[in-house]
Amino acid sequence: MSQKVALVTGGSRGIGAACALALGRAGYKVAVHYRSGEEGAKAIVAELPAGQAKAYRFDLSDPAASQELIKAVKEDLGSLDVLVNNAGVAIDQVLAFAKPEDFDTLIATNLRPVFLLSKYAAKVMIRQRSGRIINLSSVVGHTGNAGQSMYAATKAAITGFTQSIAQELAAAGILCNCVAPGFIATDMTKDLKDEVKQAILTKVPLKRLGTPEDIAHAVEFLASDKAAYITGTTLHVNGGMYTT
């Protein structure tokens, strides 16, 4: 059996870096995508055995980038078995002060690349008759959160998108799921004021923020043979703050 190939977007830091490392350690060849964090992406590549991982730089808010990234990974690494759509940004603002241009940035960064990368990855996976697409949504896409209406809209959209493609692609052996993190200690949450963090923790039964590794374990599971009968669902990894 040839080594499977995983592409992780936003693999330069935070959750994406943890996913890239976990998949690499589980034996996948890993394409570590980044936008500006070259040092971080190259550090992940360096942690894995020589030749097992490669870094790819693309700004995914550029509409042409997604297709180019999939093409480059397929050409360099030979196949594409697992796509982890992780790259994303948060721009928080209450509705009254929310800027339309920020909404456009969120759609262009968090949502459109999930659509485009899944579309071009699915073309490769359909030919292979197998594949996994794992999309990072968010607890706030399910619960909403005051001040995050724009961000939550992109994350809720990812859920509906994933459920739909799961139904389309099942016949081709491609399984599509979301992982919905709660509040995770990364750059995205590091600037939250202490009182905001404390308020969040009052809603988390496990009484801590999650770690990037908590999320990477869920992604690794959904990529594995152990998740062979799971598609179209969301795995919530949030310390119990929201349950279904």
Ligand code: NDP
């Ligand atoms: P970070 O802010 O730590 O990292 C974001 C990553 O996305 C970076 O690797 C960054 O690349 C990449 N990225 C941002 N913009 C672009 C772009 N235009 N093109 C390509 N790549 C881009 O985020 P987290 O690790 O915290 O979050 C990862 C995912 O998990 C996101 O989708 C986020 O919405 C989701 N999530 C996070 C939660 C949290 O509490 N942290 C909670 C729920 C969901 P670079 O550094 O190279 O520029």
